Amino acid sequence: MTLKQLENLIRIDDDITDDQYGTYYDKRTVEQLLNYGLILLDKPAGPTSHEVVAWTKRILEISKVGHSGTLDPQVTGVLPLGLGDGTKALGVLLLGPKEYHALGW
Numbered sequence: 001m002t003l004k005q006l007e008n009l010i011r012i013d014d015d016i017t018d019d020q021y022g023t024y025y026d027k028r029t030v031e032q033l034l035n036y037g038l039i040l041l042d043k044p045a046g047p048t049s050h051e052v053v054a055w056t057k058r059i060l061e062i063s064k065v066g067h068s069g070t071l072d073p074q075v076t077g078v079l080p081l082g083l084g085d086g087t088k089a090l091g092v093l094l095l096g097p098k099e100y101h102a103l104g105w
Helices: 030-036 049-060 084-093
Strands: 038-043 065-067 077-083
Touching: 030 077, 030 084, 038 049, 038 084, 049 065, 049 077, 065 084, 077 084
Parallel strands: none
Antiparallel strands: 038 077, 065 077
16 A cells, blocks of 8 residues: 555665755754754643744744644653654654553552
8 A cells, every 4th residue: 555645755775865865864954954854852741732832943043843743731742843844744744653651640
């Protein structure tokens, strides 16, 4: 089964990054990271996902930040953030499975 979103991907050699298609991860500029980056944030209990996005915009001084999914204020867990055009990749994360662990006392 092939997902519709993956039908028009260009296959690039797995071992070599062609400068025409991107930059090695360790050679990316700060500007590239802020325009196309993803942050996997371990959100603590307290802030809403919306607040975390607002804080990230303010701290990094960028105008476009988005998140994939929403964590309630009392919930901790991984909150994926997309920076700039990196927000376009967040939808792919919603296609995968989710797993929840709860502790009660």
